Amino acid sequence: MPRSYQPITPASDVQTTRTHLHEVLPLTGTIVSATYGTFPDEGNIKNYTHGMFQSVYDYPFLSSSANHIFDLSVGYASGSTDAAAANTQNSKKINMYNIHAQTLLGFTGSLTGSNTQLRKFESDLKLDQSGTMNSCIFIDFSRLLVKDEIKKNTFSLTLMTGAWTDAGRSDMGLTLTDANARVDGTGINSTNGGDYAILVDTTNDITGGVVFYQAGIAVITSSVFSHSGALIPDYHSTSAGTASIRQCLQSASISGACDSLRHRIMNISFNNTTQINSTIYTCRAGYNSFNYSSNPTYLSGAKIRVKNIASDNPISYVTTVGLYNSQNELLAVAKLSEPLKKSVENELTIRVRLDY
């Protein structure tokens, strides 16, 4: 039962700090296709009966050690040239576009008036509904990977834009990055979905989509799968034949379009961010404090073991710091890595950090 306490004064002994931790997350294309089975039926790819998106795991998802890494989906805006009632899963593709758009961008005009319109994705930061991206691919990263947000200026997505049978031709790829975004806020805009930036291929000067940092979602325009100004004709391939991405978005199911996308993802990498709020409690043990112990071994009979005569300095050894509330309830504990000598000859300042 500890009986000697020292006060912790909020004004001078308690500090709050915020730290951002980053991890590098390289996702190679081998994870997303043909590693855990035969394309397109790999064990780490999960399709759902609702058919609205496809989940990618880092290991066959029936295993308890599998981690969800991202979801893939495709969609187009209602009224776009790709939308047609005869399309496969037409309403679901519109629905997927709308879900992302209204969550990440919101609406234009009066939110209660009759002229309210869904804001569409744009290939710039203006939010003026010019340069809209009407047909998109959505990569929704798991919170497990993104943590609090994707670190700005670290996102990179390399897509293979070669022919179906030779998708990864070295001269037929593009790498979309958020090269213009900066942590200080340069090159980004903010909307309902948080901060976002444009994804560009600086080599080919192509704007390919946008990335939402806090939401952890990359929105890629379907037109990136083109070469020399024309859509690649065999973006998609089935036993029925090949199709461009436009044809694919119209005729293939969402999961089928996602399969083709997985076939063309070469690499994804970004740094995630974990924001850690810390409170540091400064515990000061003065010269005359905590020099004795109530440890049962401290006495031999009644005599203090560490002394020979009364004028010897009392000595104790610290292994633990306990933090208490006003009701003497132990709320937090910190342990030293090795015992620390405490006597009248020294004063200890121990800082205990609690992370939230």
Added chain:
Amino acid sequence: MGFLDASGDIILDGTLTELGRKRMANGNFQIVKFTLGDDEIDYQLYNKNHASGTAYYDLEILQTPVFEASTGINANINYGLVTYSKQNLLYMPTMKRNNKVQQAAAPHNGVFYLAVNDGTTAASLVTAFGGAQGGGHLKVLQAGQKTGTKIIIETGLATTELSGDAASVANYVTAQGLRSTGFEVSLDTRFFTRVYQPTAGSTMNNNGGNGEAVVKFNLQATSPTARDQKRRHNSLATIRAISTNVVRRQNDAKAHTETTQFNVPASCTALNFDLKIISNEMFNRYGQNVTVVGSDGNVSCRSIDTMVILIDKTSGATQELPIRIVKKI
């Protein structure tokens, strides 16, 4: 010329206890004080006679491995470092049960028997333990009784290096502030309702006569007022400490140590307990049926074993009192 080590500050990562997490969830997490602990340290390893000199006295202690933090509220700081204003203390009080004065309870096979107040259990046990003539009454505490047998606990300096006279007490106890200011009693409130403590007029001395004890403990009830944060079912009551004024005097016919457990006594207290009405179902759930074997007979009882912990608020000295609550079948 080397660089000075300027890493005076030590930064540790704290671990929230289960109570800390609960307080945080409730929105009343506020740390206002700290204490230091040394539970892993075995001070017997401090070798004041090390042949290599003072730098080696605590070598083994400093090599003691330290456990990781636990989230339990009772597995981190059980004893703790203590601050005394005086740095020249050489002796510190310990705690002992007094078995020398009248009415001082004695354990039977290491356990204090506490009879429920049913009118038959206590009498049967006293008889089995030898009756009043054979000291059986000292082996049975009766729940709810302010008079009669009680547990008497003393603190003092367990050393023969001091003479034990009034000057020793004055210099090594009183002047050093080692008289107890009170005791904390931790008891399981599933069974106990109240503790009986000495009244302010209680005395323990050998001031008169030829050194005979003048011991008078009148008891009064007090209730636990705070939860014991280290023991899940326990609460804490504070009971009064009485200064022990039993000292060695010249020419006394009786040695002062015939009254007190310590050569240099400091304080004492006395206690008994009151119990809740404990049903047979509770006895079955928390205890067992036992046959109490005494010198003059056996008694079949329902029993619950529990531990009462007594802590000197001044020195931190602690005494565990194993209690067997019994009810005759």
